[in-house]
Amino acid sequence: MSKKIKTTSQQLTRLFLSLFIILLLLVNLTFAAISITFIYNNAHQQAEEVIDTVRDNISDHDDHKNKKEWKLFLNAYLARQSNDAIAVKTPKGKTVYSEDGEELFKKTRGRGNFNHVVFLNNSAYYFQTEQEDKYQISVILNVNDLFTLITHLLLAIIILNLLAIIFSIPLIKRFSKKWSQPLEKIDQDIAAIENQRISKKEVFVPQEPAEIRHLAQSFNDLLEYQEQAIKREQQFVTDASHELKTPIAAILGHINLIKRRVKDLPDIIAKSLKYIDSESGRMEVLVNELLELGRAKKQHQTIESIDLVSVIYKESQIIDQEYHCSIDL
Structure with missing residues (x-):
């Protein structure tokens, strides 16, 4: 079975559609990369701010605080609407946590992280620890809301991309057919010349391309x-x-x-x-x-070159002999 040969319009449509899809894919990947970088940098900046604030307000006599006092102290540096946590390891080796922080640190302890990002119970957390003099300050920030927002944006963009591809197909076909019209016209003229349907053997000459x-x-x-x-x-x-x-x-x-x-x-x-x-x-x-x-x-x-006069003279003699006529030269 012979393979069907595609027309120029079909090839152009396929080429332009492929390029359009590749371009959209690159744009989506770029958006995803920029969004993830933004989330990471924002989480890192927030963690640095919390650690710097705790570090600036902590002193040596704070080591004598009880757990309740530490909890109240650390809760002051957390956003109430976020599931964040702070842990501080004192010089005496005692670890104190913010509200519900101990449970969160236990869950994330031992889990693998990708560049300080930990995924737990379908949520994303940013984890960072810094040593300040005799105190070790650890922060866990919930960045799941940002990930959810970016995911929804990506889904919306993908849906818009699919709609753009669907609506672009007839437009691409139209432009491809328009660009291939000169070739189709030339092909029709050649077929007409082969079938001797036209008297003037000439094909259409477009202005462009x-x-x-x-x-x-x-x-x-x-x-x-x-x-x-x-x-x-x-x-x-x-x-x-x-x-x-x-x-x-x-x-x-x-x-x-x-x-x-x-x-x-x-x-x-x-x-x-x-x-x-x-x-x-x-x-x-x-x-x-x-x-x-x-x-x-x-x-x-x-x-x-030859002497045409002698040739004419010789031919005139032959005609004179054959037809008995007189020719003047």
């Missing part, structure tokens, strides 16, 4: 050259037939003359044979010249 315009012009030049070559061949056959017809007619005439008058005028045989021999030699010369001319056209040989 330049490559197709040059192609059509070159094809028209080739058609014109072929037309001239066919006319030259036809003229060559006509001239050759005309040139060969004269000696053949003379030979046949003398043969018929011998048949009719051989008994009455026996002397006519010698004269007729002389004419037959002369015309046969002339026809041989014509055939050789035609063959030489044909080889010269094929091999692009240089044809030497």
Whole structure:
């Protein structure tokens, strides 16, 4: 089964649609990368601010606080609406947590993280620890809201991209067909020339694009050259037939003359044979010249000039003898 050949319009549609999809994919990937980078930088900045604030407000005598006091102290630096947590390890080795912070730190402890990002119970957390003098301050920030927002934006963009692809298909087809119209018109003209449906053998020459315009012009030049070559061949056959017809007619005439008058005028045989021999030699010369001319056209040989006056004089003598007429030169 032969494979169906695609048209130029179909190939252009497929190419432009593929490029459009690749462009949208690159835009989406770029947006996702920028969004993730923004989330990470924002979480890192918030964690640094919380750690710096706790570090600036902590002192050596705070080591004597009880857990309740530490909890109240650490809760002051957390956003109430976020599921964040702070842990501080005192110089005495005691670890204190903010409200519900101990449970969150236990859940995240031992879990693998990707560049300080931990995923727990379908939520994303940013984890960071810094050592400040004798205190070790750890912060966990819930960045799931930002991830959710970015995810919703990505889904919205993907849906918009799908709609853009669906609505762009007819537009791309329309433009592809418009751009391929010159080629289709040239193809139709070539088919019409092959089927001899048009008298003027010429294809449509578009104004643009330049490559197709040059192609059509070159094809028209080739058609014109072929037309001239066919006319030259036809003229060559006509001239050759005309040139060969004269000696053949003379030979046949003398043969018929011998048949009719051989008994009455026996002397006519010698004269007729002389004419037959002369015309046969002339026809041989014509055939050789035609063959030489044909080889010269094929091999692009240089044809030497001849004395046309002597040729005309010789031909006039032959005509004078055959048709008994007077020719003035």
